[in-house]
Amino acid sequence: METCPKCSSNTSIIRAGMIRGKVRYHCKSCDFHFTKEHPEKSRPTKQIHTTIKDIAQVMGVSIATVSRALNNKSDISPKTREAIQKIALELDYNPNMFAKGFQRGETKTIGVVIPNIKRPFFAGVLSGIQEVANEHGYRVMICQSNESFETEVTNIQGLLASHVDGLLISHSKETTRFNQIKSLFDKGLPMVHFDRICTEVDTPKIRQEDFGGAYQLVEHLIQQGYQRIAILAGPTELLISQKRKEGYLHALKKHGLEIRPEYIHHGDFSKEFALASLDSWRQLPEPPDAIFAIHYLNAVEIIQYSKELGIQIPNELGIVGFGDEYLAEIVHPALTVFHLFPQKVGEVAAQMLFRVIAEKGNYKREDILVQGKLIIRKSSLKKPKG
Amino acid sequence: METCPKCSSNTSIIRAGMIRGKVRYHCKSCDFHFTKEHPEKSRPTKQIHTTIKDIAQVMGVSIATVSRALNNKSDISPKTREAIQKIALELDYNPNMFAKGFQRGETKTIGVVIPNIKRPFFAGVLSGIQEVANEHGYRVMICQSNESFETEVTNIQGLLASHVDGLLISHSKETTRFNQIKSLFDKGLPMVHFDRICTEVDTPKIRQEDFGGAYQLVEHLIQQGYQRIAILAGPTELLISQKRKEGYLHALKKHGLEIRPEYIHHGDFSKEFALASLDSWRQLPEPPDAIFAIHYLNAVEIIQYSKELGIQIPNELGIVGFGDEYLAEIVHPALTVFHLFPQKVGEVAAQMLFRVIAEKGNYKREDILVQGKLIIRKSSLKKPKG
DNA sequence: TATCTCTTCGTAAACGTTCCCGATAGGTGA
DNA sequence: TCACCTATCGGGAACGTTTACGAAGAGATA
Numbered sequence: 001m002e003t004c005p006k007c008s009s010n011t012s013i014i015r016a017g018m019i020r021g022k023v024r025y026h027c028k029s030c031d032f033h034f035t036k037e038h039p040e041k042s043r044p045t046k047q048i049h050t051t052i053k054d055i056a057q058v059m060g061v062s063i064a065t066v067s068r069a070l071n072n073k074s075d076i077s078p079k080t081r082e083a084i085q086k087i088a089l090e091l092d093y094n095p096n097m098f099a100k101g102f103q104r105g106e107t108k109t110i111g112v113v114i115p116n117i118k119r120p121f122f123a124g125v126l127s128g129i130q131e132v133a134n135e136h137g138y139r140v141m142i143c144q145s146n147e148s149f150e151t152e153v154t155n156i157q158g159l160l161a162s163h164v165d166g167l168l169i170s171h172s173k174e175t176t177r178f179n180q181i182k183s184l185f186d187k188g189l190p191m192v193h194f195d196r197i198c199t200e201v202d203t204p205k206i207r208q209e210d211f212g213g214a215y216q217l218v219e220h221l222i223q224q225g226y227q228r229i230a231i232l233a234g235p236t237e238l239l240i241s242q243k244r245k246e247g248y249l250h251a252l253k254k255h256g257l258e259i260r261p262e263y264i265h266h267g268d269f270s271k272e273f274a275l276a277s278l279d280s281w282r283q284l285p286e287p288p289d290a291i292f293a294i295h296y297l298n299a300v301e302i303i304q305y306s307k308e309l310g311i312q313i314p315n316e317l318g319i320v321g322f323g324d325e326y327l328a329e330i331v332h333p334a335l336t337v338f339h340l341f342p343q344k345v346g347e348v349a350a351q352m353l354f355r356v357i358a359e360k361g362n363y364k365r366e367d368i369l370v371q372g373k374l375i376i377r378k379s380s381l382k383k384p385k386g
Numbered sequence: 387m388e389t390c391p392k393c394s395s396n397t398s399i400i401r402a403g404m405i406r407g408k409v410r411y412h413c414k415s416c417d418f419h420f421t422k423e424h425p426e427k428s429r430p431t432k433q434i435h436t437t438i439k440d441i442a443q444v445m446g447v448s449i450a451t452v453s454r455a456l457n458n459k460s461d462i463s464p465k466t467r468e469a470i471q472k473i474a475l476e477l478d479y480n481p482n483m484f485a486k487g488f489q490r491g492e493t494k495t496i497g498v499v500i501p502n503i504k505r506p507f508f509a510g511v512l513s514g515i516q517e518v519a520n521e522h523g524y525r526v527m528i529c530q531s532n533e534s535f536e537t538e539v540t541n542i543q544g545l546l547a548s549h550v551d552g553l554l555i556s557h558s559k560e561t562t563r564f565n566q567i568k569s570l571f572d573k574g575l576p577m578v579h580f581d582r583i584c585t586e587v588d589t590p591k592i593r594q595e596d597f598g599g600a601y602q603l604v605e606h607l608i609q610q611g612y613q614r615i616a617i618l619a620g621p622t623e624l625l626i627s628q629k630r631k632e633g634y635l636h637a638l639k640k641h642g643l644e645i646r647p648e649y650i651h652h653g654d655f656s657k658e659f660a661l662a663s664l665d666s667w668r669q670l671p672e673p674p675d676a677i678f679a680i681h682y683l684n685a686v687e688i689i690q691y692s693k694e695l696g697i698q699i700p701n702e703l704g705i706v707g708f709g710d711e712y713l714a715e716i717v718h719p720a721l722t723v724f725h726l727f728p729q730k731v732g733e734v735a736a737q738m739l740f741r742v743i744a745e746k747g748n749y750k751r752e753d754i755l756v757q758g759k760l761i762i763r764k765s766s767l768k769k770p771k772g
Numbered sequence: 773t774a775t776c777t778c779t780t781c782g783t784a785a786a787c788g789t790t791c792c793c794g795a796t797a798g799g800t801g802a
Numbered sequence: 803t804c805a806c807c808t809a810t811c812g813g814g815a816a817c818g819t820t821t822a823c824g825a826a827g828a829g830a831t832a
Contacts, residue, residue, distance in 0.1 A: 017777040020823085024777090033824060048573045049549070051788060062812045067790060077810060092569070097547045098493060099788035102484045103817050109527075109548070117516070118729075123509045130503070130530055139548055141495075142528055144516055161483045162495070162525055163435070183478070187434045300716060330686060332718040403807040406793085410807090419794055437818060448782045453820060463780060485818035489787050777830070785822090792815085800807070 006032045050093040058087055070095070097139075101163065109139045110353060111159030112168045115147050115196070120324050121342045122170070125194065128346025129168060136354050138165070149174035156180060166190035166353045171198055173235055173268075190356040194349040197239060204356065204365055206349040209372040210240050213338035214247025214294070216374045217320045220336070221290045222255045224382045226318045230263035230288035232277055232298050241266070244294040244322065263288055274298040275305050282309075289317060290380070296323030300331050303379060318380040325375070334377035345370050392418045436479040444473055456481070483525075487549065495525045496739060497545030498554045501533050501582070506710050507728045508556070511580065514732025515554060522740050524551070535560035542566060552576035552739045557584055559621050559654075576742040580735040583625060590742065590751055592735040595758040596626050599724035600633025600680070602760045603706045606722070607676045608641045610768045612704045616649040616674035618663055618684050627652070630680040630708065649674055660684040661691050668695075675703060676766070682709030686717050689765065704766040711761065720763035731756050 003010040004027035016026035022035045052066040059066070061080070068076045069084035070093075101107035112129060114122045126142065133140045141164060143155035152172050159167065167189060169181065178200045185191055185201050194206040221229050231248045234241035245264070252259055262284060267273030274293070281287050293299035299321025303313060311317050313333055320336045321328065328335035348368055356363050389396040390413035402412035408421045438452040445452070447466070454462045455470035456479075487493035498515060500508045512528065519526045527550060529541035538558045545553065553575060555567065564586045571577055571587050580592040607615050617634045620627035631650070638645055648670060653659030660679070667673050679685035685707025689699060697703050699719055706722045707714065714721035734754055742749050 014774090015776065017775095019778080024824095026775095035823075048570075048575055049546075049788095053788075063789080064791080064813075065811060067788095068811090071790085073791090075810060080810080094543060094547045096488075096549055096788055098484050098488045098549050099817090100790080102482075102488050102787090103789050103791090105817075107484060117503070117512050118506070118509045120504070120506070120509075123504045123506075126503050126528075127530065130528070139527055139529075139544060141525055142512075142516070143525075144513065157480060158525060160435075161480045163482060163484050184434075189434055304716070327713060327716060330690065330713060330717050400804090401806065405808085410794095412806095419796095421793075435818095439818075449819080450783075450821080451781060453818095454781090457820085459821090461780060466780080482818055485787090486820080488817090489819050489821090491787075773832100775830100775832075777828100779828085780826090782825075783823090786820090788817105790816090793813090795812075796810085798807100798809090800805105802803100802805085 002036070004030060004032060005034055006030050049096060050088075050091045051096065052093070055084060055087055055091060055093060058091070059084055106165050107163045108137060109141055109162065109164050110166045110168065110350075111156075111162070111164035112140060112142045113145060113152060113155055113159070114142070114170045115145050115172050117142070117144055121195075121340070124342025125170075125346035125349070128343035128348075129350045130346075131343075132347050132350035132354070136350075138354075145172040145175075147172045147174060149177070153180055156184075160184070160189075166192070166357050168349050168353055169193050169198075171196040173238060176237060190353060192349050192353045192356065194345055195240065199239070202365055204352050204363075205367045206345055206352060206370060207243075207367065208240075208340050208345060208370050209338075210243035211247040211250070212369075213322060213340070213372045213374070214244040214292070215251045216247075217322075217336070217338050218248050218251035218292055219255070220374065220376065221292065221318055221320060221380055222251065222257065224290075224314075224318060224380055226290035226380075226382065227257065228260075228263065228286060228288045229257070229290045229292060230277075230281055231265070232274060232291060232293040232295070232302070233264065233266045234269055234294055236266050241294060248292055269295045269298060271297075271301050274301045278302055278305055278309075291317065291319050293319070293321045296321040296328060296335070296337060299335055299337075299379075300327060303331055303333070303335065314379050314382050318382060320380050328375075328377065331379075333379045336377045336380035337375050338372050339375050340372045341370060388422070390416060390418060391420055392416050435482060436474075436477045437482065438479070441470060441473055441477060441479060444477070445470055492551050493549045494523060495527055495548065495550050496552045496554065496736075497542075497548070497550035498526060498528045499531060499538060499541055499545070500528070500556045501531050501558050503528070503530055507581075507726070510728025511556075511732035511735070514729040514734075515736045516732075517729075518733050518736035518740070522736075524740075531558040531561075533558045533560060535563070539566055542570075546570070546575075552578070552743050554735050554739055555579050555584075557582040559624060562623060576739060578735050578739040578742065580731055581626065585625070588751060590738050590749075591753045592731055592738060592756060593629075593753065594626075594726045594731060594756050595724075596629035597633040597636070598755075599708060599726070599758045599760070600630040600678070601637045602633075603708075603722070603724050604634050604637035604678055605641070606760065606762065607678065607704055607706060607766055608637065608643065610700075610704060610766055612676035612766075612768065613643065614646075614649065614672060614674045615643070615676045615678060616663075616667055617651070618660060618677060618679040618681070618688070619650065619652045620655055620680055622652050627680060634678055655681045655684060657683075657687050660687045664688055664691055664695075677703065677705050679705070679707045682707040682714060682721070682723060685721055685723075685765075686713060689717055689719070689721065700765050700768050704768060706766050714761070714763065717765075719765045722763045722766035723761050724758050725761050726758045727756060 002013045002025050007030035009029045012028040013025050016024045024035050026033050052063050056063045056066045066084055069081040130140055145152035149172055178198050182201050191203045193203050197205040233245050265277045291302055299319055302319055306313055322338050325339050328337045348370055388399045388411050393416035395415045398414040399411050402410045402419055410421050412419050438449050442449045442452045452470055455467040516526055531538035535558055538561055564584050568587050577589045579589050583591040619631050651663045677688055685705055688705055692699055708724050711725050714723045734756055
């Protein structure tokens with residue numbers, strides 16, 4: 001016969017069914033339900049983290065005092081403060097950012113959404129972001145969309161669940177609907193766009209000198225005496241694609257050159273696309289005498305392929321591109337590029353985000369253009385140098 | 387005269403000093419201290435996140451029920467569950483991972499410590515880690531040490547404060563003391579080392595085929611007829627440096643070639659180091675006729691510099707390297723490399739970490755060697771191909 | 773009707789931290 | 803001695819979530 005844990009009676013106990021696999025009892029005299037308990041109380045889990053509670057226990061003070069000591073707050077005597085800090089050091093305490101963030105409503109973490117880490121541009125951006133974030137005492141959470149809209153949405157969802165304090169976004173190629181981030185923006189989540197920006201939301205935007213760079217590259221080609229300049233552009237939807245094409249068109253117009261639609265190819269940056277474009281251009285009655293590739297890899301691929309085909313660079317064909325410096329230097333002939341500063345983009349973007357976070361919504365929106373630099377090498381030097 | 391909020395007396399109130407800028411009172415009749423309160427109760431902060439409490443309020447049920455519904459637990463009727471899930475969707479709810487992690491003691495976040503994101507190898511590793519982490523529903527927090535021991539320690543400290551569930555580490559060049567991670571390991575924090583591993587702690591280690599790759603590269607050089615093979619190694623402390631050198635030495639020994647100390651240069655992977663090494667080797671009475679650079683960038687730099695110096699590659703000087711495929715293909719002459727699979731390394735490392743996490747300490751430690759692949763190109767082809 | 777059963781829901785504690793507010797001790801000046 | 807003061811400490815609520823366990827009710831069985 002069982003005993004009621006409440007009134008200690010053992011005469012008025014009846015069985016009252018099963019619950020969660022255990023027998024349930026009912027004490028009629030005090031009207032109390034209960035189950036048999038199992039005497040299992042082992043907590044063998046090794047404790048990885050020291051808490052302020054541990055410190056409080058050791059010191060014989062309250063957790064409030066420990067908190068004050070560790071955060072250098074007032075209302076505490078220097079002696080106590082130092083003693084606690086010493087113990088904290090000894091016990092190898094470090095604060096649980098989760099609990100901290102949880103209670104203060106901020107997590108000291110920012111989220112970054114990019115298409116692909118492996119692309120040197122984004123790796124550089126990340127490096128810049130990291131640096132600035134570290135200076136501000138923030139951690140960085142990174143997600144890749146792999147150019148998939150769906151993944152991007154899921155990623156942002158995940159970052160949001162982790163309660164990031166802010167978001168740095170560079171959209172995937174696929175992304176054309178922005179209701180998700182629009183709603184986040186409306187809710188007041190600090191966000192900054194960079195590179196692959198989105199014009200439909202009123203966030204600060206960090207961009208590279210796409211228009212100006214393209215303009216400078218094409219103008220350089222024209223000054224070198226090239227007349228029939230083709231452009232190997234990216235996907236039509238991509239903003240950098242549009243901007244760089246605009247720079248290209250503007251340079252042509254400015255210098256009175258004809259714009260020929262057959263010289264304008266849009267593609268997906270793949271090697272196949274680049275080579276096929278070159279093939280098709282060569283079959284024109286008037287093939288281009290220079291190519292502006294908005295992606296440096298395509299430019300490099302064109303150079304390699306031209307060598308295979310026996311095309312003389314830069315005399316028969318001038319080539320310029322956007323982007324990465326190192327590879328451009330290595331290829332033969334070295335590639336004239338408009339060099340961008342990925343790390344700088346990351347730094348500027350992160351700094352902007354921290355401004356937005358600090359100013360709590362009432363910031364003045366601002367767009368920033370990170371300057372690039374024209375680097376002239378042999379792939380476009382038709383004239384003798386000088 | 388003030389009124390005591392406890393006994394409502396207003397005759398026995400005396401001032402009792404100041405506290406936190408406010409006047410303090412003392413009621414003598416009920417022995418109660420109090421301050422004047424300021425009637426400020428505004429909460430204008432826009433709410434970014436919906437909580438289960440919000441849902442519970444809307445539905446008129448308890449938060450426990452909401453939690454059960456959203457986590458597909460038992461003890462709930464299908465009708466209620468569906469209704470709650472519908473509301474949750476409408477209210478755009480997503481769970482606060484912080485609170486969740488906080489209460490369950492796990493954060494669904496892993497930390498990664500690497501020397502530098504910008505290096506293609508690590509970018510590739512990260513990409514692999516990300517992918518596997520996503521599959522497991524984990525988020526990734528990344529830190530760069532920038533090859534600084536101090537930064538590395540701080541980073542790990544920070545990740546720990548964020549209560550990551552596990553750690554993936556590739557050490558900086560500087561790191562020679564491992565007491566920090568040793569103590570973490572002893573506390574039971576799941577950890578996996580990759581690439582720049584640490585032999586002093588009994589963690590699972592993911593390595594690349596350093597020894598085997600170096601052996602294959604050098605053997606290939608020997609088979610091509612090169613006799614005086616030099617090695618451009620990295621810092622002595624670095625394990626990959628040691629392993630690759632061992633492979634080099636083993637190949638020489640196996641084929642009966644003399645080991646010449648003057649052919650072995652240790653450095654910091656910098657361009658200056660590579661060029662200076664080539665200069666110094668050329669001044670030897672018997673300069674090397676082939677160079678094995680354990681870092682592909684050094685190999686590429688040697689190729690470029692050799693061209694400047696008018697050295698014929700591969701006839702006068704054969705060159706082979708470790709690493710990145712794309713750049714190796716682009717350079718002229720194309721570089722023979724032992725290709726590694728960074729993404730694979732990341733995937734394997736992450737998978738291993740999740741195994742460790744899942745098996746809660748009682749896992750069997752295992753080291754994994756991620757296979758590489760010898761890719762022969764022109765920079766080492768002395769003999770006509772075939 | 774008395775006893776037993778199962779389903780479904782609510783209550784409350786716990787996680788680690790911060791912060792508001794009151795408590796207490798020891799002063800000072802009249 | 804009484805009114806007043808300051809410095810320093812503790813108690814406890816709050817943050818969002820999960821979960822152990824009890825409550826309530828309906829139905830089944832005797």
